[in-house]
Amino acid sequence: MLRQIKFLHYVLKSFLYNSFNSSLTLIETAFQPTLFCFDILIRILGPLFVVLVIGLTTVVVVLYYRLLVPRILTYGFIRSSCHLLYAHWLLVNICHQYYRAVCTEPGYPDEVIDIIVYLYLYKKLCSYQGIVAKPPRTHHCRICRRCIMKMDHHCPWVNNCVGRNNHRYFILFCVYMFLGTLYVSLSGYDLFLDQLYLQVYRSKLNLASEYETDQSSALFLGILCATVAFILLLFTGWHCFLISTNQTTIETYANKKKKKLLKKKGKRFRNKYDRGFVSNWRSVLGISRNDSFALLLWPKALPPIRDDYRTDYSNKLNGNFIVETVRSV
Template identity: 40%
Template sequence: MARIQWKVHELPWRLKNSMGSFFSWIKLLRVTLYYNHFTNVSVAMETCLEPIFWFVDKFAKYLGPIFMTMVIFLTTSVVVIFYTCLLPHVYAQSTSRTVFHLVFGHWLLINIVFNYIMAAFTNPGTPPMEIPETVSICRKCIGPKPPRTHHCSVCDRCILKMDHHCPWLNNCVGFYTHRFFFLFCCYMFCGSLYVCFTGYDVFTEHFYGKTPYPFPAVLYPLNLVYDVVNKTLSTAPTVHNNYNLEVTHEHQSYHLAVIFEFLVCSAVAIAILGLIVWHFRMISRGETNIEMHINKKERERLRKKGIAFRNPYDFGFIENWRIFFGIENGTGRSFVRHILFPSVHQPTGDGLTWPHEIYQGDHMLQLL
């Protein structure tokens, strides 16, 4: 019969050997992952995000219509609540303010709807088989790629001056849609702030309330139950209680609509603000979202060689914005007419060839 002996005095060194083996395995794993000289934190992060990229490639095409439905539903609900709840509140205060809100609000609404429709349903631009200038051959389309053209795995085609694929538009942001996309973000941000400022006093009144309740205003159903219980225990007639309950139910719908309006608009404004700042920085530098990452790697590569990198499509802050909006000198277009109001004008050029900014000597400028 086997005999088991417990050797307590061997436990420390056995535990030490086990921990040593475990840490040796961790060290070997780390060295194995970073064996390649070119591996860095960015490559490791991209490797970890591969499942997300796979999910986007496989399902973004199907999620696009869902996201578009969400945008249309939220925008429509905000507009309906504004007409039914906030506009009567403004009209009760002043007629002149009502006229201002009707003019200014409809100006924002028209620009939001117009730019969203154009960004969602306009072809962002695809290169033909015969192009005047070829940079490379697309490995997926097996076709020539003009400068600043990239392949979209969701749309399964090459896009001229591709920035990114937007699931909220179910379309690519490219040469013919970048301006509509950016203007939609700007007008949506202004519209969200406008609704928040217009209904702020109504929101604070309904969110915080005027009468003391045991629960916060955001938990209105619990406060409603508390109010109903108090009215039931009171000595008032039954008809009076029923009348109050009916009024309270209507007040609840109005209350929830006002809170929903403010919370949705404030969340959209915060989210879109970061997107606007990001694109503002890229447009000011004359590059797209994809080119920003390419130029960053190229800048780091040339810096090691002591060479300064310059973006060949950067013509300066003002000129970059004129090119982006398509209102360069000589086009006969103006900022007021073609940017502040809906306009279907196309950007200058065909998206196949691009002018280059020439920096004399800068391409071999040694870094100090």
Template identity: 35%
Template sequence: MAYLIALSFNSRALHDAVKLNVATDKMFVFLVVVLTSSILVIVYLILLPMIISTYPPIWVAWHLCYGHWNLVMIVFHYYKATKTAPGYPPTEKNDSPFVSVCKKCIIPKPARTHHCGICNRCILKMDHHCPWLNNCVGHLNHRYFFSFCLSLALGCVYCSISGRYMFLDAYNALEHFKHLDVEKSGVPVTGMGVLIGLLPPGQTNYQTAAPTYTFKEKMIHKSIIYMWVLTSTVSVTLGSLTMWHAILISRGETSIERHTNSKETKRMANRGRIYKNPFNYGKLNNWKIFLGVGKTSHWLTRVLLPSGHTPPGDGLTWDAFPVKKDLIPV
């Protein structure tokens, strides 16, 4: 009886912990949506009108095309990464090979499958649990996760580079307005041409000091500073994370396998042997498998454009040991 009571208590505690983790993850998702939306509002209300009215037509077309392509890629891959199940092993016995039995799920675990303590279930080819997605990253949504990270990082780099002059102008404008009460009328004001005169970045517009500082002007300057600081910060942090995952993909590893392979490499080295990752098929083949590229046109239709195709294989069985030939049929 005591054992049953303890088991019931542990199950309830685990259930409550899972609910708490889910609630926390939803807050992270909400934060992603709010921060991304705030940047879009600033771009459409402040930056885009300035670009259309001041830039040459060819540059306007470039910003419109690239910016909206980048936005579509971000939204599509984030939605798919959050809504696509990572892939779960069958709960009933079947003919699929397995390497062990999960001590928590009490079901057979295929190769590359790991148990997620937050989702409280086994995940096929699990990479990690991402609170920003409120979802695990596994076999079926790993590509969506990486494409979202890459698209968002590129978008932040784009905003950071293209908005660097506007950031300096906004910062100098705020510093000027702080000392407006002690400045004399007629003193040249530099660096405000982009924000007040709507001139191209880097161009100086000499104007006399304005007698008043409206709330709208203040919010425009602060919004541009906020956008530049946020996108620059995300560019560094998310860009580093994206590069790390790109290295793992090139090696045919997940984040979890990176740790286990490192330990196995050291263990084999102590015995005078060399460990080889059985799921490393070569850099090019690793990327083809990860992206689902089977022919040349897929680099456009499945990589550069949004695509909902599923990854090759079922996530239950994997070809072991490196091979030189292409693993995806044309």
């Protein structure tokens, strides 16, 4: 009986087993139905996440005017003017960068360059879309159902993929949103603590207050901004590290494996896309060598610095394409 069970086991393996597949591949295949449902859910909830971000930002702005501006106006003309100018500068940049991150297409290979040139250069097609050429650092997004050039990840909070064309707006939105929530948290720090102590004191003595609405609003504003600022500090810090080393979130997983393999062989891993700290940031932010980083202080649409490809169809001798890569800075 045991021999028959083993025989059936080997027969089953002969049909299903593949020595090239790892355990991770098997796990991913088993969870494909779950991932498929999750992708559909994210696709449906994407617009709701955008509405949520806009709604919470609006609530914070309204509460800022209602609770903090009256306190700021008592600081004196110069100090209060600096507060208001800084707050509105942050608000304008947050709105602009978020709008650009949501509405800017992340970059699609079939809309950037002739497919024939990509096939000649890279000889690689997207396994999902078939006829779409897949240049380096391009990945297929199952939620967007398209290939994204230099894809970092799909962000539900912007209902869009973060790719080559909108990476700049995404990271700047994170930075400005962090600065904005940090500013509100610090500027109303004493107010939030006073309301917290008062809330605890009232609950212990079972006292009623005619200012209960303002107290709850102040606590909500303080907790929300402090929580978002802390989360964005970690999240933005991680993405700043990725940009500094010219990696994407997707590439970090592959690079970790390469590091382990090379370490066993006594070799050191080096990212072939890393062109140095400053050049990496200029490439993502769309700032050329002749421009200053001060451009980031103002809401402005700048395309990313990227490699442009030109084709020269030639009928010489062997009939091959002469492909010239030009770096546009």
